[in-house]
Amino acid sequence: MSDRIFGGIGLVLAIFFGIQATMIEVAFMSDAVGPSVFPIIVATIMGLASIYFLVKPDPAPDWPQAGRLAEIGFAVLVLFAYAQLLPVLGFVVATMFAAGYLAWRLGSKPVEAVLVGIGTSVGIYVVFRLILGLSLARGPLGF
Amino acid sequence: MELLSSLGDGFLVALTFQNIGLALLGCLLGTIMGALPGLGPSNGVAILIPLAFTLGLDATPALILLTSVYYGAMYGGRISSILLNIPGDEPAMMTCLDGYPMARKGQAGEALALSGIASFVGAFFATWGLVFLAPQLVKVALLFGPAEYFALFVLAFATLGGISSTNQAKAAFAAALGLGLAMIGVDTQTGVPRFTFGEVHLYDGIDFLVAIVGLFALSEVFIFLEHRGTDKDSSTGPKVQIGRIIPPWSMVRSCIPTMARTSVLGFIAGVLPGAGASLGSFISYSMEKRLVDRENTFGTGDPRGVAAPETGNNAAAGGALVPMLALGVPGSGTTAVLLAVLLALNITPGPLLFTNNPDVVWGLIAALFIGNVMLLVLNIPMIGLFTRVLMVPPRILMPIVAMISFVGIYGISGSTFDLVVMILFGIGGWVLRKLDVPLVPIILGTLLGNEMEVNLRRAVTIADGDYSVLFGSPLTIGLWSIAIIGFIMPMVAGKMLKRRMQLAKKTGEDTDLVD
Numbered sequence: 001m002s003d004r005i006f007g008g009i010g011l012v013l014a015i016f017f018g019i020q021a022t023m024i025e026v027a028f029m030s031d032a033v034g035p036s037v038f039p040i041i042v043a044t045i046m047g048l049a050s051i052y053f054l055v056k057p058d059p060a061p062d063w064p065q066a067g068r069l070a071e072i073g074f075a076v077l078v079l080f081a082y083a084q085l086l087p088v089l090g091f092v093v094a095t096m097f098a099a100g101y102l103a104w105r106l107g108s109k110p111v112e113a114v115l116v117g118i119g120t121s122v123g124i125y126v127v128f129r130l131i132l133g134l135s136l137a138r139g140p141l142g143f
Numbered sequence: 144m145e146l147l148s149s150l151g152d153g154f155l156v157a158l159t160f161q162n163i164g165l166a167l168l169g170c171l172l173g174t175i176m177g178a179l180p181g182l183g184p185s186n187g188v189a190i191l192i193p194l195a196f197t198l199g200l201d202a203t204p205a206l207i208l209l210t211s212v213y214y215g216a217m218y219g220g221r222i223s224s225i226l227l228n229i230p231g232d233e234p235a236m237m238t239c240l241d242g243y244p245m246a247r248k249g250q251a252g253e254a255l256a257l258s259g260i261a262s263f264v265g266a267f268f269a270t271w272g273l274v275f276l277a278p279q280l281v282k283v284a285l286l287f288g289p290a291e292y293f294a295l296f297v298l299a300f301a302t303l304g305g306i307s308s309t310n311q312a313k314a315a316f317a318a319a320l321g322l323g324l325a326m327i328g329v330d331t332q333t334g335v336p337r338f339t340f341g342e343v344h345l346y347d348g349i350d351f352l353v354a355i356v357g358l359f360a361l362s363e364v365f366i367f368l369e370h371r372g373t374d375k376d377s378s379t380g381p382k383v384q385i386g387r388i389i390p391p392w393s394m395v396r397s398c399i400p401t402m403a404r405t406s407v408l409g410f411i412a413g414v415l416p417g418a419g420a421s422l423g424s425f426i427s428y429s430m431e432k433r434l435v436d437r438e439n440t441f442g443t444g445d446p447r448g449v450a451a452p453e454t455g456n457n458a459a460a461g462g463a464l465v466p467m468l469a470l471g472v473p474g475s476g477t478t479a480v481l482l483a484v485l486l487a488l489n490i491t492p493g494p495l496l497f498t499n500n501p502d503v504v505w506g507l508i509a510a511l512f513i514g515n516v517m518l519l520v521l522n523i524p525m526i527g528l529f530t531r532v533l534m535v536p537p538r539i540l541m542p543i544v545a546m547i548s549f550v551g552i553y554g555i556s557g558s559t560f561d562l563v564v565m566i567l568f569g570i571g572g573w574v575l576r577k578l579d580v581p582l583v584p585i586i587l588g589t590l591l592g593n594e595m596e597v598n599l600r601r602a603v604t605i606a607d608g609d610y611s612v613l614f615g616s617p618l619t620i621g622l623w624s625i626a627i628i629g630f631i632m633p634m635v636a637g638k639m640l641k642r643r644m645q646l647a648k649k650t651g652e653d654t655d656l657v658d
Binding site for chain 2: 002003006010014017020021024025026030031032033034035037038039042043045046048049050052053056058061063064068071072075076079080082083084086087091095098099100102103105106107108112116117120121123124128132133134135136137
């Protein structure tokens with residue numbers, strides 16, 4: 001069943017991609033092939049592969065339980081928030097929270113998670129910013 | 144002779160303090176990454192690319208660092224295979240079969256040392272193979288026109304899904320997805336924006352580094368989140384005593400014929416497109432088992448059963464560099480990631496690389512020799528150091544991996560948009576891995592998509608819009624035939640091979656990134 005859904009999504013994607021490809025406006029000067037042909041070939045291959053999934057699906061993989069899916073979903077949300085807050089809070093503070101959260105969810109005890117968060121964040125800051133001179137996001141505190 | 148003098152020049156390039164230091168660092172990091180279950184060569188190199196890039200390293204030092212990581216990871220994978228019966232990366236899977244039984248018999252140190260020697264032999268011969276074979280392949284490649292290149296790219300995609308994929312339709316889908324992603328952005332030939340939907344960030348396309356780090360490194364974090372606390376959780380394993388770390392000479396001597404044979408076999412497996420190190424170690428082990436296993440000792444801790452796959456996978460790792468450097472078409476997952484390094488540094492791989500940037504090629508090859516010696520030294524006397532690293536549990540390791548991925552990508556562009564795209568790739572990579580869709584063709588598609596299209600358009604434009612030029616020369620017909628055979632053959636033979644590999648690897652389902 002998973003493969004059928006995947007094939008359906010793939011087919012929609014392929015059709016969407018193909019339609020978009022035909023709508024590319026051709027420039028005044030163009031080569032003999034133009035910008036649409038290759039994307040259309042790609043969309044065709046994608047479409048054919050998707051139809052194959054619809055017709056002959058593989059056995060479904062073991063999807064995790066709802067709880068685990070939520071776990072991954074929350075991790076994604078935290079990472080999105082991290083990406084947004086990085087320039088606001090600065091690297092060290094934002095990373096402390098994100099790394100600590102991941103460590104906690106991967107099975108660390110709360111105290112250990114806090115330590116991993118602080119350790120990762122400060123460790124990366126020292127190695128990459130102070131030693132290697134990479135530019136990391138600066139927050140209001142300057143780090 | 145000319146080859147040797149080029150190689151000599153390469154050593155002059157490689158033997159600077161900076162380059163030796165980078166090679167050492169790469170070897171250390173690579174061995175650690177190879178040893179840790181969950182971090183393999185391709186995601187290890189993927190995490191480090193943006194860093195090498197933002198540190199402002201030149202092409203040669205950056206490549207030296209990253210190929211040392213690549214070679215190091217091939218060495219490191221065996222450590223957890225032998226000690227924990229968990230392959231550190233996929234090519235090390237076969238090493239579990241005899242390595243772990245040896246460790247159970249109290250010969251862990253000997254198994255580690257022997258496999259270190261075997262890795263050295265395999266990698267050493269493969270690097271010589273690279274020296275001799277790559278320039279020959281370059282001579283052939285110089286005959287290629289745009290039509291031949293287009294056919295060659297098709298060949299690369301047709302065979303890459305190849306033997307490691309169970310379902311060719313999924314490999315084809317992955318390739319199309321990657322090619323489609325490469326189309327996003329302004330068309331290089333006419334200047335028309337394609338698939339950008341008015342989003343300015345998309346005008347210069349999706350950065351393939353963002354895609355690579357998301358698909359390889361971040362999706363791994365999600366896999367660990369999914370499996371935490373279940374029996375697929377690899378953080379629990381019995382402790383094994385190391386024992387003596389110098390194998391008796393008789394043991395090494397008994398393995399010499401095995402190492403000689405599997406060096407050649409592994410190298411060939413590596414050069415062939417789409418095979419890579421996993422296949423190299425697999426066929427090496429199977430062949431040796433058939434040839435020398437008279438007393439049925441393979442699988443019970445036979446030293447030859449440790450030497451064979453380790454020689455094979457390291458030889459294949461060197462072999463896979465041949466098509467990557469000479470043709471610009473990688474033969475395996477990690478070499479695809481290494482190709483990304485070259486492209487990010489604005490170096491076009493392929494035959495012209497040897498004439499335009501000989502310092503890069505020969506410096507790299509010389510660095511491989513140097514790195515290989517370093518790895519031998521690191522991996523025999525200092526093996527205890529690496530076994531201690533294995534004690535770092537994923538719950539501490541994976542947050543670090545995730546954060547370093549973010550640092551690398553943010554360092555390149557300083558843009559939150561790229562981070563968001565990377566997370567999307569991470570979650571996409573997780574779903575695709577669940578569905579058994581190979582990730583390597585996606586990466587290869589995003590890397591080669593534009594180049595492939597340019598060659599198609601150039602070929603057809605030169606022929607005044609005649610598409611038959613794509614099949615117009617004997618060379619193109621040859622390439623197309625290999626591509627078609629390479630796509631169809633795995634449907635028949637691949638199923639059998641895959642099933643046997645599955646049977647052979649009782650553990651470690653989740654180290655499923657292709658070498």
